[in-house]
Each structure stands twice: as C-alpha cells, then as structure tokens.
Amino acid sequence: MVRVSTRDEILRVAAERFAHFGYKGTSLQDIAAGVGCSKATLLYHFASKDAILAQLVEAAARELGELVARLEPLDAAAAQAAAIDGFVDLVLRYRREAALIYGGIPQFLQEPAFADLLPLTDALCAALAGRSDDASACVAAKVVLSGIVTVVIDEDKDPTELRAALLGVARRALIHPHEKD
Incomplete structure (x- = not known):
C-alpha cells in the first residue's frame, strides 16, 4: 500500500x-x-494558503510561461495559431490547475503571490487576439480562453476528440470569425 x-x-x-x-x-x-x-x-x-495554491499551479504556470516565451518571436498570425494549439494542449494536460488559475480571474490574479501570472495571461490573450488592438478581437480571445477552461473541466470526452473540437471552435472564433469551416 x-x-x-x-x-x-x-x-x-x-x-x-x-x-x-x-x-x-x-x-x-x-x-x-x-x-x-x-x-x-x-x-x-505550507507557510500560507497562497503557498498551497502556488504549489498546486506551479507546473501549469511554468508551462504557460514557456508557451508565452515561444510566442514572442513569432509574427501575429503564427503566434495566434501557436497560442491556440499551445493553450488547448496546456489546459488538457492541466485541467484542474487551469480551473484554479482561470476560474478565479480576476480575483486570483490579484493575490500578490500570483502577480507573475497576470502578464503571462495578458500576453497569451494578445497572441490569441492576433496581436490586434481591436476591442472585439481582445474580447473574443478572453471568451475563448475562459470557454476552453470551462469546457475542459466539465467534459468527459476522449481527449483527442475534445482537442480537435476545441481547436476548431477556437480557430473559427479567433482566426476567421466570419468564415465557416
């Protein structure tokens, strides 16, 4: 045992x-x-509740930082495509942790122990929005980010099938929102 x-x-x-x-x-x-x-x-x-939460999300937060770093040198279109794929994969790998991080936004990100996550989340949203200043693109990016987390937590589908569905929806919402697949 x-x-x-x-x-x-x-x-x-x-x-x-x-x-x-x-x-x-x-x-x-x-x-x-x-x-x-x-x-x-x-x-x-654990010294505090923040320390417990930080430990719970440490690996997911580290990978989010790595994803954002990979997106930085890419042009807007390539960064957007890589952000969609990378975020879906990250959330599928860290379902519970993603729910903890993104389920409590903005309250969670206001905690001092997690200040490093806010710029990462902002950079991810900017990449998802195709680095556009258009308000609707930024709102769409935030909706997709939140939606992916919510669906992954509540969905028991086969991960391969779920990944394909999430990628398709995210691409339609973000890359070509007015075009049909």
Missing part, C-alpha cells in the same frame, strides 16, 4: 476545496479539517 504524505494530502484536499468553494471561500482550517490534521501541522508544510 502506498502511503500518501501529509504534504500531498494537503495539496489534494486544498485542490478539491478550492474547486468546490473557491480560493476565497476556503480557509486553512477547512483544509486542515479535510486532511485530519491541525492548522499548525498544515502551516508546518
């Missing part, structure tokens, strides 16, 4: 509570009670 560490159990319970009650609606005491430990034990492993 594999024994789960207290630290891993804290992360598991915190992810469940954040998903169900939101970041702001979950206290350290709620997490500790869910784990079956004291708040002092929880604080031995």
Whole structure:
C-alpha cells in the first residue's frame, strides 16, 4: 500500500476545496479539517494558503510561461495559431490547475503571490487576439480562453476528440470569425 504524505494530502484536499468553494471561500482550517490534521501541522508544510495554491499551479504556470516565451518571436498570425494549439494542449494536460488559475480571474490574479501570472495571461490573450488592438478581437480571445477552461473541466470526452473540437471552435472564433469551416 502506498502511503500518501501529509504534504500531498494537503495539496489534494486544498485542490478539491478550492474547486468546490473557491480560493476565497476556503480557509486553512477547512483544509486542515479535510486532511485530519491541525492548522499548525498544515502551516508546518505550507507557510500560507497562497503557498498551497502556488504549489498546486506551479507546473501549469511554468508551462504557460514557456508557451508565452515561444510566442514572442513569432509574427501575429503564427503566434495566434501557436497560442491556440499551445493553450488547448496546456489546459488538457492541466485541467484542474487551469480551473484554479482561470476560474478565479480576476480575483486570483490579484493575490500578490500570483502577480507573475497576470502578464503571462495578458500576453497569451494578445497572441490569441492576433496581436490586434481591436476591442472585439481582445474580447473574443478572453471568451475563448475562459470557454476552453470551462469546457475542459466539465467534459468527459476522449481527449483527442475534445482537442480537435476545441481547436476548431477556437480557430473559427479567433482566426476567421466570419468564415465557416
């Protein structure tokens, strides 16, 4: 039998509570009670609720940074296409983490521990919008970003089928919004 560490159990319970009650609606005491430990034990492993959330989203945030870095040297059209593919793949790989990051925007990004995510999210939205200053392109990018996260969290379809559907919808909404496939 594999024994789960207290630290891993804290992360598991915190992810469940954040998903169900939101970041702001979950206290350290709620997490500790869910784990079956004291708040002092929880604080031995994590300095704060922000530290728990940061650990939960660390890998996804790192990959988001890598995606944004890959988009920077590309022209607008290539960056848009790469942003669509890259974001869909990232969200499919990190469903829970994406829900934590993007489910709580803008509240989540206002937390000091996550200030680095706001510029990454802005850069991703700019790439999704084809680096356009047009307000409708920027709104469409934000809608697509939020929609992808929402659909992926609630959808139990085969990942390959879901990926193809998400890419098709995102491309229609962002690249050629007035054309039919």
